[in-house]
Amino acid sequence: MAETRDADEIFKEFKEHSIAEFFKKNRQMLGYSGMVRSLVTVVHEYVTNNLDACEEANILPNIEVRIKETGENKYSVYVADNGPGIPKKYIGKALGTVLAGTKFHRYMQQRGQQGIGGSGCTLFALTTTGKPIWIKSSTGSSKTYTCRLSMDLVKNAPIIDEYRETDENFKGLVVEGEFAEVKYENSDHGVYEYLRRTALANPHAQIKLIGPDGRENVFIRAVMQMPPRPKPAKPHPLGLSVNDLLDFARVSDSRKISSFLVDTFARLTSNKVDELKTLCKDVDFDKKPGALSWSDSETLVKAIKQIKWIAPDSSSIVPIGEEQIKTAIKNILNPEFMNVVERKPAILRGGIPFIVEAAVAYGGNAGYSSEQGSSGAILRFANRAPLLFDAGNCAITEAVKSIDWKRYNIDMENQPVSVFVNVSSVYVPYAGVGKEAIAKEEEVIQEIKLAVQEAARGVQGFIRGKQHVSFEANRYKTTMRYAKQLAKDLSEITGDKEEDIHQNIEKLILKHYPHFKKSMEEGEGTGEENTSSEQEGER
DSSP, rough: OOOOOOOOHGGOOOOOOHHHHHHTTTTTGGOHHHHHOOOOOOHHHHHHHHHHHHHHHTOOOOOEEEEEEEEEEEEEEEEEEEEEEOOOGHHHHHHHHHHOSTTTTSSSSOOOOOSOOOHHHHHHHHTTTTTEEEEEEESSSSOOEEEEEEEETTTTTTEEEEEEEOOOOOEEEEEEEESOOOOOOOSTTTTHHHHHHHHHHOOOOEEEEOOTTOEEEEEEOOOOOOOOOOOOOOOOSOOOOHHHHHHHHHHHOSSSHHHHHHHSTTTTHHHHHHHHHHTTSSSOOOGGGOOHHHHHHHHHHHHHHTOOOOOOOOOOOOOOOOHHHHHHHHHHTSSSSEEEEEEEOOEEETTTEEEEEEEEEEEETEEEEEEEEEEEEEEEEEEEEESSGGGGOOOHHHHHHHHHHGGTOOTTTSSSSEEEEEEEEOOOBBSSSTTOBBBBOOHHHHHHHHHHHHHHHHHHHHHHHHHHHHHHHHHHHHHHHTTTHHHHHHHHHOOOOOOHHHHHHHHHHHHHOOGHHHHTTOOOOOOSHHHHHHHHHOO
């Protein structure tokens, strides 16, 4: 029988680890799983940071991505922007410390949320090639500086080497690193497709890609207007959990629970507090927020759900916008027809508002094309950032696939259709740290489904009209095909001129198909061109 071990002996192995060490061992959680996906993740993290920085500085983004093959499954990635740059004292924290940044603590919509992306790339470079990241930055008001950045993983701290300053006339940020265990691929999940979709959701950005083959691809800026800047906003009372309310109360500077509620939450006025007092007679609204108990919080949350509320303030959220989506889809997909829908703000758990935009595009370059024909495509986005992976775990996929497309005369298996969905929120409920799928929250799935169904109804009318015209055209051509033979037969029976009988038959046919009169007058679509040969074939 094995000898037992006491707790003191077991806990000799007890150690603390930094968050950087954790992600070194669990890099798949950051999106670094699979060679193609890992390379896209690197580009994604840098490009989303570029877009966020440019938009916050109110600068139309110009982004350049260069990828070079440096060995077997090894590539250098160079990403440059024309944004505000990073001040010298923050460069290490911004790109060399996990969970540090300007985004996590602000209640405002941004692509990045956790302060992991840029430092995650540095970590990935160090663990696959052992090489630091090279950085060039300037804010425009100071000298341009360059440096090499690595990390102390035990301390989760940056290490900066080869720091230099120059008088170069430059403003923006350039990051270059070498990464192994990655692969560049021209596929529906590769870097090119990621940037194409980024341009689709960000028509105000101009993006250049130079791939390993040296070929230059430029996604031209489609609109010259910057999207409005989202404003910091308060959470909405609806959707709050008991624990959420307690968390807000613990950090409140308000003197009373009543003032805490008004100061902390959107749409919660003094009149609403009076309504809550009526429903929550056991809660003392004059005590300090820090003294709020779990039972008090339970009572308040229950009462909040019984009150009618104004829709959440959407100033913290900036969706792409109907006109911008139309412009981008036309520029990238050039469909025959599209319909775009933007839903009103809805509320997620924690009182967080979110907005769903959806579009259905038909024809042109929509959908997927292959030798076997066309099929539908689902284009998923969160805060304007493309989601290429983990489609099966995503609320967007779940919502789109739950729709009965036949009701809308759409065949997702055999027609050129693209379904575009963008979810915008202060905190998108991602299914994982890698931010490649939206969690299957019931409220989110329902909003996406309603938006897509509304967009599909608009396309349904177009497809019906197209099918009707095609059906009518076939009937018209079939009828016209036998007009000449009928005129000839009637001429033999009646003795009248064949030409006169033919003209009268055509006039009679056009009475039933008046919309074909123009093509008749232009000598198109009459069916005369092929009549003789077709009749000969039938004989």
